[in-house]
Amino acid sequence: MAPMLRLYNTLTREKAPFVPIDPTHVRMYACGPTVYDAAHIGNARPIIVFDLLFRLLRHLYGEAHVTYARNVTDVDDKINARAAERGITIRELTDGTLAAFHGDIRDLGVLMAEDVNVAGERPRFVEPRATDHIAEMHTIIDGLVASGHAYVAEGHVLFDVPSMPDYGALSKRPLDEMEAGARVEVAPYKRSPLDFVLWKPSKPGEPSWPSPAGIAAPGRPGWHIECSAMSWKHLGKTFDIHAGGIDLIFPHHENEVAQSRCCFATDVMAHVWLHNGFLQVEGQKMSKSLGNFITLREVLKDWPGEVVRLAMLKTHYRQPIDWTVRGLEEAAKMIDRWYGIVGDVAAGAEVPASVVEPLLDDLNTAAALAELHRLDDPATLKAGAGLLGLLGRTQSARADSAIAAAGVDVAAVEAAIEARRAARAAKDWPASDRARDALAAMGVTVKDNKDGTTTWTVSP
Numbered sequence: 001m002a003p004m005l006r007l008y009n010t011l012t013r014e015k016a017p018f019v020p021i022d023p024t025h026v027r028m029y030a031c032g033p034t035v036y037d038a039a040h041i042g043n044a045r046p047i048i049v050f051d052l053l054f055r056l057l058r059h060l061y062g063e064a065h066v067t068y069a070r071n072v073t074d075v076d077d078k079i080n081a082r083a084a085e086r087g088i089t090i091r092e093l094t095d096g097t098l099a100a101f102h103g104d105i106r107d108l109g110v111l112m113a114e115d116v117n118v119a120g121e122r123p124r125f126v127e128p129r130a131t132d133h134i135a136e137m138h139t140i141i142d143g144l145v146a147s148g149h150a151y152v153a154e155g156h157v158l159f160d161v162p163s164m165p166d167y168g169a170l171s172k173r174p175l176d177e178m179e180a181g182a183r184v185e186v187a188p189y190k191r192s193p194l195d196f197v198l199w200k201p202s203k204p205g206e207p208s209w210p211s212p213a214g215i216a217a218p219g220r221p222g223w224h225i226e227c228s229a230m231s232w233k234h235l236g237k238t239f240d241i242h243a244g245g246i247d248l249i250f251p252h253h254e255n256e257v258a259q260s261r262c263c264f265a266t267d268v269m270a271h272v273w274l275h276n277g278f279l280q281v282e283g284q285k286m287s288k289s290l291g292n293f294i295t296l297r298e299v300l301k302d303w304p305g306e307v308v309r310l311a312m313l314k315t316h317y318r319q320p321i322d323w324t325v326r327g328l329e330e331a332a333k334m335i336d337r338w339y340g341i342v343g344d345v346a347a348g349a350e351v352p353a354s355v356v357e358p359l360l361d362d363l364n365t366a367a368a369l370a371e372l373h374r375l376d377d378p379a380t381l382k383a384g385a386g387l388l389g390l391l392g393r394t395q396s397a398r399a400d401s402a403i404a405a406a407g408v409d410v411a412a413v414e415a416a417i418e419a420r421r422a423a424r425a426a427k428d429w430p431a432s433d434r435a436r437d438a439l440a441a442m443g444v445t446v447k448d449n450k451d452g453t454t455t456w457t458v459s460p
Contacts, residue, residue: 103414107305242270349379
């Protein structure tokens with residue numbers, strides 16, 4: 001039996017033992033990036049936190065018994081506008097942005113599909129894209145209309161919020177309070193100010209798909225329906241954990257719950273809801289107007305990815321985090337000290353219980369890191385740090401500085417390799433050739449290995 005994990009559940013507002021629906025198949029979903037622009041440092045926090053939870057669940061229940069779905073939003077107003085500005089399709093925009101995102105988060109030590117999926121077995125990590133799940137959206141929307149929880153009005157399909165008596169249970173917002181806070185100008189076709197869009201007409205030049213609910217004109221999905229469709233497709237009508245940033249509790253997650261529960265007639269969508277706190281920069285809210293808006297790529301140019309990861313993990317995930325240069329400097333010293341202890345020791349030692357135990361208490365990373373400081377055995381320290389996604393490189397592999405000295409942008413190389421991989425998967429050979437040419441221009445040679453991985457070296 002796995003040791004008891006306790007998690008704080010936003011739905012109940014209390015910390016309680018985590019009891020999976022099926023211990024042989026623990027299922028977890030997290031809201032991932034909207035790929036219209038470079039990820040900022042705040043976007044990295046949920047990616048790192050819920051990657052840690054994925055690692056812990058795999059440790060507790062077995063690597064073959066945990067499925068993690070982290071979605072990609074690849075159609076929305078910002079994406080449409082940015083693609084139109086550049087004169088490219090939304091797929092071209094989102095493919096490029098997603099490739100850059102993958103390059104960034106790999107540096108953070110985040111587990112990816114190629115790290116955990118095994119050929120011939122059920123995928124352990126999936127990264128569904130919204131535009132690949134239009135059929136599932138149609139099914140949910142049609143089901144909601146048929147059951148009286150949604151209606152068609154002027155080419156839109158809207159969810160009828162008053163049809164769900166306990167709407168607001170996740171965010172704990174009473175209906176009358178939400179109505180009072182609704183926008184003054186409410187679309188005239190809405191029955192209630194709180195009703196939200198499941199499907200909408202596409203404007204000229206916008207991406208579109210055949211519409212559900214008998215609507216003749218093509219259209220596109222609303223934001224909330226996308227996650228209901230993707231989680232259902234990959235995890236089922238109900239699943240164990242749904243995670244995301246605290247800013248998503250309302251309206252996004254509240255509306256996901258409404259759609260999924262009312263469509264499938266279930267008591268819950270996910271049994272446990274986890275939300276990470278906000279990120280500030282040097283004590284201030286991050287914003288472009290304040291000049292403190294920092295992209296993840298910018299941070300990774302100056303700091304190794306595992307330093308960034310450690311700086312994030314020093315603060316408990318539910319608490320606000322103050323992102324400072326001093327915090328990064330302290331994390332860098334900790335990483336260097338630990339590497340000085342572990343050297344090139346081989347992995348394989350058992351993860352010490354002293355590191356696991358604080359993580360079982362709602363991911364108490366500060367206490368887990370304190371336990372790492374007490375370890376002086378190289379193999380044990382490496383195993384404990386590995387559970388947190390740290391110290392995964394050997395001393396000989398920590399040669400990023402040498403690569404940088406050779407004039408190679410590691411993040412740009414990884415992004416180009418990912419773009420090439422995506423192009424080859426789609427059999428888009430011209431795009432694949434362009435990516436290879438871009439790599440050659442950076443002074444990099446790539447090698448496709450028999451196991452499906454791609455490695456690269458700086459050209460002599």
